Amino acid sequence: MTEVLFYHLQDMTLESVLPPLLEKSLERGWRVVVQSTSQERADALDAHLWTYRDDSFLPHATWRVGDAADQPIVLAVEEGNPNRANVRFLVDSAPLPADSETYDRVVLVFNGDDGEALAAARSAWTDCKKRGFEVTYWQADERGRWQRRE
Numbered sequence: 001m002t003e004v005l006f007y008h009l010q011d012m013t014l015e016s017v018l019p020p021l022l023e024k025s026l027e028r029g030w031r032v033v034v035q036s037t038s039q040e041r042a043d044a045l046d047a048h049l050w051t052y053r054d055d056s057f058l059p060h061a062t063w064r065v066g067d068a069a070d071q072p073i074v075l076a077v078e079e080g081n082p083n084r085a086n087v088r089f090l091v092d093s094a095p096l097p098a099d100s101e102t103y104d105r106v107v108l109v110f111n112g113d114d115g116e117a118l119a120a121a122r123s124a125w126t127d128c129k130k131r132g133f134e135v136t137y138w139q140a141d142e143r144g145r146w147q148r149r150e
Contacts, residue, residue, distance in 0.1 A: 001133065004100075004136075007108070007146070008110060009110065009140075014111075019048075022049075023058065025073075025087050026073070033073075035079075036075070036076075042076065046062055061075070063082050068083055069082055081102070087103060088100075091109050093110065
């Protein structure tokens, strides 16, 4: 069964949250697709993942490269699974893909300070529940550690 995790960002940016989540995914041996909503955003995330920390390296590529199938992390703007990922991250209100049930995990990261993003996340939550996915909601505590909320 697909597990869908909702990460509610407040007083933090996607750029600060995404790299550690991707690192944890790779540590678990997972392959990942990160879907945003525009080529410009995917390119910005691509640049950020190369430079976010001096002592770290996240092997990744965009969907445009010829060897995307061989990459552990692929940044994309459309549906599809170019690297046979078992985890899909959705950012910037990217919609749930039609093939959501083929993933072990879908991680929806949304900006809680953006009314439209919050509404989209609520709609996705309802859709996921209707589809029988296991859903969990995560919010950072005052020290920035993710806590599961009921």
